[in-house]
Amino acid sequence: MSESKHRNIRSYVLRKGRLTVAQQLALDELWPHYGIERGKTVLEYGEHFARPADVILEIGFGNGESTWQMAQQEPDKNFIGIEVHEPGVGHLLMALEEHAIENVRIACEDAVPFLQHRVACGSLAGVRIYFADPWPKKRHHKRRIIQPEFVSQLAHCMTQGGILHLATDWQPYAEHVLEVMQFSPDFVNLSVTGDYCERPDWRPYTKYEKRGERLGHEVRDLLYQRA
Ligand SMILES: C[S@@+](CC[C@H](N)C(=O)[O-])C[C@H]1O[C@@H](n2cnc3c(N)ncnc32)[C@H](O)[C@@H]1O
Secondary structure, three states: OOHHHHOOOOOOOOOOOOOOHHHHHHHHHHHHHHEEOOOOOOOOHHHOOOOOOOEEEEEOOOOOHHHHHHHHHOOOOEEEEEOOOHHHHHHHHHHHHHOOOOOEEEEOOOHHHHHHHHOOOOOEEEEEEEOOOOOOOHHHHHHOOOOHHHHHHHHHHEEEEEEEEEEEOOHHHHHHHHHHHHOOOOEEEOOOOOOOEOOOOOOOOOHHHHHHHHOOOOOEEEEEEEO
């Protein structure tokens, strides 16, 4: 897929959040162990993980609350978390060390070019995108990460039978996902009702879910299988 097709998707805003001293220390001391440096070549997972296993990519992990808990719950898998927000990366690094978690590696960059250049075709057993920025204003809808070109890039990177899991507390965003995904020839919706699924127990309960509930929003889980 050509890069130009993706050029317009800028699904995040780089907030100027200041790093705490502890986060800076984690970046200095733990990044060399857990971090995936930027590059242009396709990743060899064997160079990053201690043992071969299915690889799950979590896109936009925020503070990494879900990431470390899923990795702890699913020790038979390898996880790559990707996030542009450095303080969040520092936060996750600290959690990985605190809980002695070894099956997570972190990339600190935009997931769109990362998928294009660094992830081998058919190499991801799962992709998880939780509480993606919903970009509620109409003029910003094009910034939502779920777009047809991005979905075909995901399909390209995933194994047959791999699971794409999204969760959101913003109903218009959930409907946007349903609409984009229904035109994808590469994914099958796993919902028995053709829309949303039961909350799978592998998804940890995090602050975005709590906030959504406080605001009276329903949380939607969307699960798709790579055809
Ligand atoms: C609303 S937060 C949700 C965080 C987390 N998933 C959770 O549930 O707690 C969305 C996150 O996605 C990140 N993000 C958005 N687009 C991204 C991209 N293209 N690449 C990497 N991270 C991205 C943002 O920086 C932000 O931290």
